Amino acid sequence: MTGRGGREDASSRPRVVVMGVSASGKTSVAARIAEAIGARFVDADDLHPAPNVAKMAAGTPLDDDDRWPWLDAVAVTLAGDDAPVVACSALKRSYRDRLRAAAPEVVFVHLTGSPQLLAARATGREGHFMPPALLRSQLDTLQPLEPDEAGIEIAIDAPVAEIAQTALEWMDARAR
Incomplete structure (x- = not known):
C-alpha cells in the first residue's frame, strides 16, 4: 500500500470503511483516503433507498429492518x-x-468525538437529510470496534488531512 499519494492496483488496496455517527467527518476523511490511495470513494448515504432518506429527513431514526437492505447494498x-x-x-x-x-x-x-463536538458539527451542516436531532439515537446505537475487528479509532478533534494521514499510516503499517 502506498498511502502517500501514489496509485496502486486495486488488488493490492485494502477495502476501507470510514465509520462513525453523523457529523463525525466520514465523507471528508474517506474521500481524502480514497484520493491518497487511488481508490474510488463511495458515500453509503447515496445507497439508502428513498424511504430511508424520507424517514430520516422526517426525524425518525432507522431501525434494523430499514438498515439491512441498505447494508446489503453497501456490502455489494x-x-x-x-x-x-x-x-x-x-x-x-x-x-x-x-x-x-x-x-x-x-x-x-x-471516527470518534465528544457528543458536544458532534452536535456542534451536526447543527452547522446545511443540506444534509440527517437532522441533528437524530445524533442522540446514533450515539445510543453505536457499538465501538471490538479488539477482534480490524480497525483503528481516531479522534475528530484534528484537521481532516491529519486524521486521514493517521489512518493511512495505520494501513501502511498493517500492510507490512
Whole structure:
C-alpha cells in the first residue's frame, strides 16, 4: 500500500470503511483516503433507498429492518473489484459483520468525538437529510470496534488531512 499519494492496483488496496455517527467527518476523511490511495470513494448515504432518506429527513431514526437492505447494498459495493473506500456509519457490530461477510479483508476507520463536538458539527451542516436531532439515537446505537475487528479509532478533534494521514499510516503499517 502506498498511502502517500501514489496509485496502486486495486488488488493490492485494502477495502476501507470510514465509520462513525453523523457529523463525525466520514465523507471528508474517506474521500481524502480514497484520493491518497487511488481508490474510488463511495458515500453509503447515496445507497439508502428513498424511504430511508424520507424517514430520516422526517426525524425518525432507522431501525434494523430499514438498515439491512441498505447494508446489503453497501456490502455489494464494498466487495466490488475496485476496492473502494466507503463512508458508512456501520454503527453496530452486526452491521460490520454483514459488511465483512461480503468483504472479509475490510478495515474500519472509526471516527470518534465528544457528543458536544458532534452536535456542534451536526447543527452547522446545511443540506444534509440527517437532522441533528437524530445524533442522540446514533450515539445510543453505536457499538465501538471490538479488539477482534480490524480497525483503528481516531479522534475528530484534528484537521481532516491529519486524521486521514493517521489512518493511512495505520494501513501502511498493517500492510507490512
